Amino acid sequence: MKKVFLLILAGIFFSNLVQAQSSAKGMLNWPKVENQMKPWTRWWWMGNAVDEKNLDYVLQQYKDAGLGGVEITPIYGAVGFEQQYLQFLSPQWMNALNYTVKKANILDMGVDMNTGTGWPFGGPQVKPEYAATKLIIQNYKLNGGEKLTEKIKAKEAKQDFAVLQAVTAYGSEGETEDLLSAVQKDGSLNWSPKSGVWNIYAAFAGKTRQMVKRAAPGGEGFTLDHLDKKSVDVYLKWFTDSFNNKPQGVRSFFNDSYEVYGATWTPTFFAEFKKNRGYDLAKHIMDLVSKDSTNESIARLKSDYRETMDELLLNNFTKNWTNWAHGLKSLTKNQSHGSPGNLLDLYGAVDIPETETFGSSAFAIAGLRRDSADIRNVDPDPIMSKFASSAAHTGGKKLVSSETFTWLTEHFKTSYSQCKPEAENLFLSGINHIFYHGTTNSPANIPWPGWLFYASIEMNPNNSLWPQAQGLNNYIARCQSMLQIGKPENELLIYWPIYDIWNNAKGLDMALKVHDVDEWLHPTAFYKLSQDLTKAGYSFDFASDRLLSNTVTKVNELQTAQNASPYKVLIVPSSYFINLQTLDNIIKLANDGATVIFQALPKDVPGLNDLENRRAKLKATLSKFIFAQSGNEILTYKIGKGQILLTENIRMALAQDSIKREELTDTGLKFIRRKNNEETIYYLVNHTAKDIDTYLPINSIGKMTLLDPQNGMIGTGAMQGNKVRVQIKSGETLFLNVSTNQLQNIAWNYLNKEGKKIDLNNSWSLHFTAGGPEIPASQKLDKLVSWTELKEPKLAAFSGTGVYTSTFTLASKTGKEYILNLNQVNESAKVWINGKEVGILWSIPFQTRIGKYLKTGNNTIKVEVVNLMANRIREMDIKKIQWRNYHEINFVNIDYKPFDASKWSLMPSGLIGPVTITPYY
Known part of the structure; x- marks a missing residue:
């Protein structure tokens, strides 16, 4: 059985998955999109209040929107629904898990699962002896001839399980004495110095008493001692027993970022230190807890201490947990950052290393909104993300994932345009398996906005943007379909x-x-x-x-x-x-x-x-x-x-060593490169403020084919020697396939001579089809403006879908191509020309090719626009309508203060334009 599983594992990670291959006619196509190439989402089970009917309902919606899988993380619940809570790992909870896996399989979706609730790992099975441990030091002073009158016992409150592990005396002349054996059972010290002044340091293995943060019902308890193998084994046995030691169909078990605060110790630390560092740490307790931040010897001692922490976490937790998961025919997915160890090794010890983004990055993309309220002290850093991808690449692993968009903006203000470059920075860092943070499971009968997690971007069906989520999801799926094939080519x-x-x-x-x-x-x-x-x-x-x-x-x-x-x-x-x-x-x-x-x-x-x-x-x-x-x-x-x-x-x-750089970065473009058999794949990203139209020098040799991941267009690039022409606007991306095969794709349709713009300045009809709190009356617009500026009073609070229709006349259709430019859209638009669906324009620049949809004479255009949730939430807070009522943390803003949208300004909404069509000849 073990051999069979290893073969399955190898098939997942070491095959070429689905190749970007040529058809019988020698044409390059996009790879077939499998579920792991689509974006997945962290799926918050609030209070574990799930049932089969609603699981059916929400999973189908996730599938239809383009999600490829879910990662179950149970957390605290909503007030008033306690009767619906399921105790974590109870028979009823296991039935819900099994039903979820079964339903997901039917929908061709995957299921991952947190090996715990909330974070970090812990729960009711973690008795005090197995809980996160800290080093407690107590200091005493004795003069020559004196005896210690107080007993050596942990003075800190609630440390009944603290174990005395070392007692060392330090003389004024640098002498040291091990006094542990001189401590009696009642804590009395049977020792007295002969002369001088002595400092006595007692070291206890105490407990941090940290509890699981955001725990779900049945998951409450102490945080685990990750550094101790026995404690980890006891913790995992709870799951093994609940699973009846049988695989549950979970693709991968997940561990969130290491947030075990103050866990500076484990009972075996002295022994492990002596074995691995070669000397007795008990003799150096005084230096270990010294406040001197400049002493070289103390720095060296602490380096040895940290290296030992690294070994304990790697071997006793990370590798141990991964071996356990493999025994259940599952993988592990781990966020190693935050750990007290070598991140590269900790990421590398699991099957799917995972990084995260937290906050928003600054991009020069023309027109991209970045509110000052969304800026945190440190932006997401692509170099940091490369720690996870490096571990995957150097270990020959196919997948490397990311918890994505955590606190990207303030609640209810996140647009798909803001998501796109943040995801692209991850792709450029080597990430190829995005998980949204996140989606809160919300039953159908919960009033809008449904159940929400306090740090998510509301990637759920109650979001007013949800009807057009396929725009973002399909883009990510196309990108990941290319970034999961072959292998990275990093020199x-x-x-x-x-x-x-x-x-x-x-x-x-x-x-x-x-x-x-x-x-x-x-x-x-x-x-x-x-x-x-x-x-x-x-x-x-x-x-x-x-x-x-x-x-x-x-x-x-x-x-x-x-x-x-x-x-x-x-x-x-x-x-x-x-x-x-x-x-x-x-x-x-x-x-x-x-x-x-x-x-x-x-x-x-x-x-x-x-x-x-x-x-x-x-x-x-x-x-x-x-x-x-x-x-x-x-x-x-x-x-x-x-x-x-x-x-x-x-x-x-x-x-000097003939290692060539890619000169294409001189244009401001960013790239990542992969090798797939005879093909080299470049992912090109324009995060500059300028549009780029140039012949790019490429180090790889072969026929060059361009692929646009936003609209799926493919075409052979125009070449000058080993340069290929690219046209890539601010905010856009392209894939470039360089192949030694003689592919027969049609030529890429470049936009060359620009003709006179056609302004779509006829009147527009605006009709509202979905949303709330109330559906506004239809509008007739002589000029496009934010619908919050119109006289209809219901529009200030409206979040939902508005459909714009208009007509325009095309005197003659002589252009080689025509570009529709919606310009300002708040926040996403789906377009039809002459009754035919063109696609979703969900990000900057809001442009697309429409030549094949146009006709000479009269034409019709329909634009379905969805706006943010912000204005509706603002109205609810102004009216003090109760929409948030959760156990533990209730609901906070991006600065972790009580959330209140009542003072917000209205967010612009709808199609603002101006809308133009530009012919190219």
Whole structure:
């Protein structure tokens, strides 16, 4: 059975999935879209108040809107519906899970599941002895000849389960004594110093007492001790028993970002530290909890402490949990950020690494709205996202996912136009499996706006934008259908110097959070180098010390895993510390034929144990690097079959080694590149404020085909040598397929000579078809304006669908193509010309080709527009209509303060235009 599952696993991750392949006629087509290529969503089960009828109802709606799967996360419930709550993992809850999986299978959707409720992992099965643990230190002082009168017991309240693990006395002359055996059962200390002043430090394994945050009914309890294998095993057994030790059809079990606050310890820490670091941490308790933030020895000690935390979390939780999931024929999907460990290894130890976006990014896209109220202290960072994608790429994994759009804007104000570039930044970072954050399960009988989660973008059927959700969903599906085939083609592997981060005398554990990248990531030479290489047009992934220990050189390239794409060069950014074993591994890679570039040679070894001996070894190793000048700024050390280069000018060294950058980035375009058999696939994104029409230089050689993921159009590109012409407006994207096959697609229809614009300035009829709180009366418009500016009083509060119709005359149809430009749309529009559906214009620029729909003479146009929920919510708060009433956290705004929309200004709504048609000849 295990062998069968491994074959299934291999089929999921190591096959080419559905290839972007040519038909019998030699034409390039879009890949067939499978459910994992569509966007999925985190699916909040409020109070676990689910039933088969409503599960049927909502899953069908999700399917029809273009979602490919759901990720069940049970949380707290709505007040007044307690009788409908199901206890987590009860027989009734299991029936609901099984029904969901069955229904999803019928709909060709997938189901993932949080291995818990709320976050982080914990619950009623986590008794105090298995709960998250913290180090408690108590300090006593004794003079020579004195005896300690108080008993050594944990003084902190509610620490009945605290276990005394070490007692160390420190003399004024630097002496230390282990006093643990001198502590009696009642806590009395049977010891007295002979002379001098002694400080005594007692170390207890105490409990954080953190409870599961946002827990669902039946999921309440202490947070788990993730660092202790026995505790993790006890936790997972609850699920195994509830599942009767049988697979449940769950594709992947999910773990949210590590938010185990204050969990600085585990009962086995002293033993693990001594085994792995080689010395007794109990002798260094005073330094471990020291407030001195400048002492070098303390920084080294804490580096060793953090490395031990990393090992415990990796082995006792992450790998352990993944092995458990595989036993149930499921995968694991993990958000490793926030963990006190090496993020690359923690991401890499699961089947689907997952990053997240939190807040909004600044884009130069012309006309894109970004409200000041939506700006948080740190924007989502593509380099941070590359930690998850790097772990997937270097491990040969097909899928890498993201919790997407968390707090992208304030509630009810998120447009699809704002979602698009944020998703594109993820794709450019190597993410290819988007999960919305999120969709709250809301039964059909719940009044509008339904049940809502306090940090979601309301990606649900009650959202007034929902009727046109297919626009965004289909775009993401097309993109992911291309980004999930083949393998990434990144030529560079960049070492991440984790010891430079760990070597810090401040604090204790070090959680590397996605929200704190300005503290632990942005100041580093590693980050600056990554940004510079991105802008220059290079593609890369990150490597950890553990990854390099398993990397081999094959035909002068670096192979990180059997199914991973090879890398041409290893780059070691400027770093102060390097592990001796890592340096030896790097030297071996070069000796076997690899090219390694050091931005600067490391200066020291990390950690505290056997320090001088290890420093001597580092010095001896580096002394063997006999460099010769090979360029103005480059030193070269030939070793074995390969070479080690030393230079601050990484780009010059890459050029010397014939590693070409993609010059297309000089235009401002961003890209990511994948290899699929004989095809190279480029994803091109224009996040600049300008429209680009140029011949792009492309490093890959072959016939070039353009694919537009917004409208599905495919055509052969015009070429000049190895350049291809692209026309890509601000806010638009294109895929470029470079193939050695002789494909027979028709030529791409470029927009060349622009003719005179046709203004659609006839009157418009506006009719409202769906929404609330009331359907407004139909309107006759001589000029397009926001419908909130019209005299109809119901329109100020209206959120829903308005249908605009008008006519225009086309004197002659002589253009090669015609472009409809709606200009300002708030927020999404579906267009028909002469009764034929053109498509959904849901993002900037609100333009599309309509030549094939036009006719000479009189033409009709219909534009169905959906606006935001904001104005209706504003009205409800002005009138103090109760629409939010939840247990635990009720409902908050983007700053986590009580939500109140009553002071909002009205959001513009509808088709504002001006609407024009431009012929091209």
